Amino acid sequence: KQEVTQIPAALSVPEGENLVLNCSFTDSAIYNLQWFRQDPGKGLTSLLLIQSSQREQTSGRLNASLDKSSGRSTLYIAASQPGDSATYLCAVRFNQAGTALIFGKGTTLSVSS
Amino acid sequence: SAVISQKPSRDICQRGTSLTIQCQVDSQVTMMFWYRQQPGQSLTLIATANQGSEATYESGFVIDKFPISRPNLTFSTLTVSNMSPEDSSIYLCSVRGTENQPQHFGDGTRLSIL
Numbered sequence: 001k002q003e004v005t006q007i008p009a010a011l012s013v014p015e016g017e018n019l020v021l022n023c024s025f026t027d028s029a030i031y032n033l034q035w036f037r038q039d040p041g042k043g044l045t046s047l048l049l050i051q052s053s054q055r056e057q058t059s060g061r062l063n064a065s066l067d068k069s070s071g072r073s074t075l076y077i078a079a080s081q082p083g084d085s086a087t088y089l090c091a092v093r094f095n096q097a098g099t100a101l102i103f104g105k106g107t108t109l110s111v112s113s
Numbered sequence: 114s115a116v117i118s119q120k121p122s123r124d125i126c127q128r129g130t131s132l133t134i135q136c137q138v139d140s141q142v143t144m145m146f147w148y149r150q151q152p153g154q155s156l157t158l159i160a161t162a163n164q165g166s167e168a169t170y171e172s173g174f175v176i177d178k179f180p181i182s183r184p185n186l187t188f189s190t191l192t193v194s195n196m197s198p199e200d201s202s203i204y205l206c207s208v209r210g211t212e213n214q215p216q217h218f219g220d221g222t223r224l225s226i227l
Contacts, residue, residue: 034215043205044156044218046114051213089155091216099144100171101207101216103155 002027002094006104013080014112021075021107023090028068031093034101035064035075037086044089048075080111115140117219119206125225126196133192134222136206141186143210147179150203150221159204162189196226 003026013019023033032051036044048057048064050073056065063076077084087108091101116139126132136145145162160168160181168181183189193200206219 032213036218041223043117043119043220046215046217049215091156099146099161100158101156103157105155 002092002096002102004090004092004102004104006088006090006107008107009105010108010110012110012112015080015082017080017111018076018078019080019109021077021088021090021109023073023075023092023104025071025073025092025094025102027094027096028071029095030068031095033064033066033073033093034091035062035073036089036091038089038106039086047088077109080109082111082113085109085111114215114217115142115208115210117206117208117217119219119222121222122220123223123225125227127227128197130196131192131194132196132224133190134204134206136189136191136219138187138208142208143186144208144216145183145189146207146209146216147181147189147191148205148207148218150205152202156205159191162191193224196224198226200224201226 005024034049035047050057050066061078066073087106089106090104118137120135147159148156150156158171159174160170162181162183164183180192203221205221209216
């Protein structure tokens with residue numbers, strides 16, 4: 001069964017700290033991997049998309065890496081701010097799962113000022 | 114990226130009734146999907162909405178319970194039929210362009226069943 005796991009489930013850090021969110025997946029045969037953020041009561045905002053042939057993607061203070069062989073992705077957030085507080089979701093499109101994105105349960109981040 | 118509008122944004126419904134959720138996109142998209150997010154859980158794909166033909170449902174979801182329409186490349190509806198309290202969830206519309214493009218989500222419909 002294809003699964004996506006995110007650790008930790010929750011994380012609290014002081015403002016300014018650099019942090020890493022982890023995502024692991026059970027099958028290395030993936031099409032792509034996407035990171036989202038979800039604010040309370042809102043939908044999902046796409047942050048970064050990494051194709052299977054890529055190793056990393058960067059957008060502003062965010063950097064996502066992909067290691068297919070080990071079944072891992074990390075989302076690095078530099079110089080965290082209170083506005084970064086949200087739930088971060090990792091989603092994988094497995095080759096064998098067709099068009100479906102399989103989601104992890106997310107990491108809820110709280111950045112205190 | 115495409116702007117996705119979902120209606121209603123939230124509703125409280127009586128047991129046994131049905132509700133239709135609309136998803137409108139401001140540009141033509143190749144793929145449209147419907148997801149469910151149960152309280153405290155992550156997202157689960159209900160079905161892929163296919164233009165002009167029957168939706169493709171994931172395991173555990175059936176057309177009689179979740180009928181879906183997609184008359185064109187910018188609009189889709191999801192109906193939640195014969196609702197019970199277990200259907201209380203957030204229902205999200207999602208779209209994607211070509212195969213290598215990111216997937217985007219609407220703000221969701223928060224549904225509570227009494």
